[in-house]
Amino acid sequence: MDRVISRMIESSSLRAKHPGAVSGLSFSHVQHPNNGLDYLSTGVPKGLPLHMTVSNTRGNHARNSEPLEESEIETPHYLVEKELDHPFLADRILPVLGTNDSNESEGSVSESESSTISERGMQALSARSRLYFHQKQKALELRANGRSMAGIFEHLVADSDETGLEFCQNMWKLCSFFEKAHLLKEALIGLELVQAGYDIEFGAASKETMRCFVRKARILRRMKEYRDSEALYRQAIAGFKALRQRLSQIKCQLILGNFLRVLGRDSEALHFLLEAIIENFVLAKTTEESRKVVELLDSVQRLHHKMELGPDFADNIFQLQIIQQQWVEAPHHLKLWTEFVGIGAHYSKLKKFELADLCFTIPAPIRSPNNPATRIQLLKCCRELSMHYKRQGKLIQSIEQLENALQHFSALIHQKSFERTDFQRTLVMTEALEQELFAALGELLVVTKPSEMQPVVQESDKVPLLAMWMRAEAAWSKLDAHRRLFQHKPLRNSHIDNLRDRETMERNDTASISSHGSSMFSGGSTSSRIGITYSVGSASSIVSNSAFMVPS
Known part of the structure; x- marks a missing residue:
């Protein structure tokens, strides 16, 4: 049973008549004076516009509605929240209050929509609002007698001429107008009945119920019941995740991250949004899902500006947004990993180690790239991770990462999988990155x-640390030797050398045919030599494709 319903029973006159009423839960309820509503009244509140016409509907809404809260107008996430409002699938839509909802895409009644509702629909809404308050009174009486919400819902449906789903749809629509008229407590009670109906119609773990959680969370937020609102958002996120409704899940994560930011819980919001990005980045399968992940990244960048963390993150965030926009068609795990390592390095320098650890959880790519500059970039990422551990005083992990980086760098120099090309610019760039x-x-x-x-080194750690460091120093010496050796080797250009080898063989083959005529031996010999030439020519690619694992 919802806390709000429990508090109503606890505080209302029904409590004296029914000693067995359910007691309220401990909660810091915030009262809203001068809102034109007696919360415990079972009659019609003063602020409800019962006599509505099509011509003046928009004006009535403008007069009876207060400005939206800062959390709703500060960012476009209020519109994202609206996308989750409507709980009905297209094949389940019924005619509700004379309106046609078939064109709605998960959206609740909008201000522009109110002008399209027919006069018959307005009359039905007016009648429905009067009926609601009688149903509310009956619901409170039944709850005071210990009846469950499911039992109350079934009792109200039995007393009406509606099916259970029709009751839910009509009540949902009515709650939209209650919310617009800022009769938030009435809307919340109506949604309690809707949720009970969803539990019966679709099951307690259905996406309809999850959307009801989102709607209730928004109303509770506007009532400044922040703790309950946050709990419902988190419950909806978990529910959408279990149902594999990824798009709705990401939308809820956007809403909650923005909510935490508006509450001033910036660090918590940043951690939450980063978790959401890491969870959904690779799993985004549709263009719309990718677009929402880009919005998550945008929310993170706004938090960086608000927290004055500096401009260092901007380029990485921008690159991640580009990667995500292309992810559905062309996923690029290597770029994803290197950009997250870059963000983690920035967090580490700011001593925000939990956020850095979160970024470093992205798994390193399994396959090694052939591009020499990219392979050096991977080794630089290992160095960043080593520095991250050092800043935290985790010297064993730091030296382990350093030793791995040195060993892989030494192997890279030794194999020299990037042979000299025709482009001097590439050669100079690679050697500069190496240096x-x-x-x-x-x-x-x-x-x-x-x-x-x-x-910072404890006495018991000195011996193992020294042994590890000496291994790293040996790896450094080996790397230095390989670099010095390579610098004195003659230049070789695989492309030019292969062309020269082929020209030589073709001249020899031509001379052989002119002297002795065409023969199977000479033809076979020719093909054999060409085959050997290709094998030699591809040796560098065999080396460059050898396993190159960057430690995660």
């Missing part, structure tokens, strides 16, 4: 030396 990474790893080796970390 930069080599210097950075050298600096990291120096600062992680146990003797340099005496204040």
Whole structure:
């Protein structure tokens, strides 16, 4: 039973008549004076426009509605929330209050929609609103006598000329108008009855019930019942996730992240939104889902600005948005991983280690790229992870990552899978990246030396740390030797050399045919030599495709 219903029974005059009434739950209820509504009244509240016509509907709404709260007008997420309002599928739509809902896409009654409702629909709404308050009184009496919400719903449906689903649809529509008239408590009571009907019609774990949670959460938020509102949002997110309704789940995550931000819980909001992005980034399967993940990224960037975390995140966030926009057609796990590592590195430098750890949970790509610059970028990511551990005083993990980076870098230099190309620009760029990474790893080796970390190294850790660091130093020496050796090797250009080899063979084959005529031997010999040439020519690609695993 909802807390609001319980509080009504606890506080109303029905309690004296029925000693067995359900007691209210402990909760800091916020009263709203001057809202034109006696919350415990079973009659018609003063603020309800019962006599409505098509011509003045929009004007009535404008007069009876208060401005939206900051949390609703500050960002476009209020519109996202509206997308989750309507709980009915297209094949379940019934004629409700004289309106045609077949064109609605999960949206509740909008302000523009009110002008399209027929006069007959307005009359039906007026009659329905009067009937609601009699049903509300009966519901309170039944609840005071210990009747469950399901039992109350069935009793009210039995006393009406509607089916259970028709009752829910009509009550849902009425609650939309209650909300617009700022009769929020009446709307909440109506939604309690709707939810009871959904539990019977579709099951307690249905998407209809989850959307009802979202609607109730929004009303509770506007009533400043923030704790209950947040709980319902989280319950709806969990429900949509279990139902694999990913788009609705992401929409709810957008709403809750924005809600937490407006409440001033910025760090919590940032952590929540990052979790949502990491959870949904790879799993987005439709263009609409990808668009909502991009909106999650945009919300994160707004939080960065609000928290004054600096401009360093902007480029990574922008790149992630581009990657996500292309994800459905062309997923790129390598770019995804490197951009998240970059964001994690920025968080780590700001000592926001929990957020950095979250970014580093993205798994490293399984296959190694052939592009030399990209492979060096992967090694730089390992260095960032080593620095992250060092900042937290986790020296063992830091030196492990450093040793891995040095070993892979040494293997990369030794194999030299990126052979010299025809483009001097590519050669210069690759060597510049190498030199930069080599210097950075050298600096990291120096600062992680146990003797340099005496204040933070415990006595029991000195021996194992020193042993690990010495292995890393040996890997550094091996890397340095490989680099020096390669710098003195003669240049080789695989493309040019292959062309020269083929020209030589073709000249030899031509000379052989001119002297002895065409023969199976010479033809076979030719094909054999060409085959060998291709094998030699592809040796570098065999090396470059060798396993190259970046530790996660």
